[in-house]
Amino acid sequence: MFKTLPGFREFLPEECRRRNFYFSQWRRNSRNYHFQEFDGPVLEPLELYEEKSGAEIREQLFCFTDKGGREVALRPEMTPTLARLVGPRLGALRKPIKWFSIGEQYRYERYQKGRKRAFYQYNADIIGEAGPAAEVELMALLIDSLCSFGLGEKDFAVRLSDRQLWIMYLRGLGIEEAQATSVLGVVDKLGREPEDVLEQKLEPLVGNEAAGLLKKMIAFSRQQSLDGVREMFRDSGIVMDELESRLENWNELLQGLQAMGLSSFVQIDLGIVRGLAYYTGFVFEAFDREKSHRALAGGGRYDNLLGMLSRKEAPAAGFGMGDVVLEDLLKEKGLLPKWVEETDVYVVGITPEERSVVLSAVRALRQVGFSVEYSLTGASPKKQFKGADEAGGRTLVVIGPEEREAGQVKVKDSRTRSEKTVSNKEMIACVHHILRGDPELD
Ligand code: HAM
Secondary structure (H helix, E strand, C coil), rough: CCCCCCCCCCCCHHHHHHHHHHHHHHHHHHHHCCCEEECCEEEEEECCCCCCCCCCHCCCCCCCCCCCCCCEEEECCCCCHHHHHHHCCCCCCCCEEEEEEEEEEEECCCCCCCECCEEEEEEEEEECCCHHHHHHHHHHHHHHHHHCCCCCCCCEEEEEHHHHHHHHHHHCCCCCHHHHHHHHHHHHCCEEEEEHHHHHHHHHHHHHHHHHHHHHHHHHHHHCCCHHHHHHHCCCCCCCCHHHHHHHHHHHHHHHHCCCCCCHEEECCCCCCCCCCCCCCCCEEEEEEECCCCEEEEEEEECCCCHHHHHHCCCEEEEEEHHHHHHHHHHHCCCCCCCCCCCEEEECCCCCHHHHHHHHHHHHHHHHHCCEECCCCCCCHHHHHHHHHCCCCEEEEEECCCHHHHCEEEEEECCCEEEEEEEHHHHHHHHHHHHHHCCCCC
């Protein structure tokens, strides 16, 4: 029989409830930080991703030629879409632009633990703020979003790094900026691929300097403090003023996070450079403390992307958080809530004659906003009462021949078992009374 395609997921009601839970927390946190929601098309021109996001993302696209002969791709991420949407509207939008989105992304990757071919991603981005204040706001939102699921500083950390520092360091070693992006692609694989493989990747870029360069890169990637960074630069050709000016940005960022009470969530880790080539400055990734999962979220500054995609320059930074690793971690920590889908009211008709009054009561109760269930087939009263039990109905509305003839209904509180016969008109007030948990019906 037909099966869900590899790397895709089906969302039965239980999975849908979980997904809605992530979405509602993400929306709540975004509102908290005053970000506005946006969305874009899931199908985009292939060109939008070519060249801009690095070779890695190009290999991972679901792309094809549509019936109109257009080269198109399912979106693998939101950032290029955001950049192309904001660019032409830049003049009209109030700055800084703080936007978020929640949507499905598609990547043709080898599916494995924490990696799917279709996944949901929460993105939050700030456009129009060049200084580290944007990173403070974004990292705080990222941390608070993870905390809103019950995770704490013992469970995860945000690792902070800086592609500008890396480019400066590589320049000190004689590597020009044009090559630096490719070299950073190798840094991204440190610890994930064997050193001899990485050395081979460096050779076409730097020739027989590869082995020495790799050693220095490994040493730099292990730096976890600004003093360590200074030390690494001491013998390089970089003017110390240039380094100190960049470290001032670091201080501003770290002090901002400290003032927000978030320092304990943040670790300096120059081993992070991110796989996407468009990042230009600070980059960060959130990981579980044990590092037994892939990144929960990642992001950074991308000051050139708007200019590349829309010819309107604007500084920008943001992050994306997926639902897959988040769910794995929440499950492991026992932090997924247990949802009970209970209906507010179950309406029972004792004989087939009550059918139309049952339907009319059901509609009246639904119109005032209650969740209402009843037997679609008008089963036997015994089956209907069983159905009410299974649906978890807190309130029962029972209509038999006597009630029907008198224009009345019997309203029962299924917890206290108290009941009251009321007119059709009084039914809604009586149900309200029970659901509010007011004292027993008399
Ligand atoms: P990314 O690091 O590619 O960044 O993805 C961010 C997060 O999305 C990852 O940390 C992971 O949780 C989730 N994710 C990515 N790929 C998969 C996958 N195949 N299966 C499951 N989850 C996945 C970006 O996408 C950037 N556009 C984020 C950004 C926004 N940067 C600036 N603004």
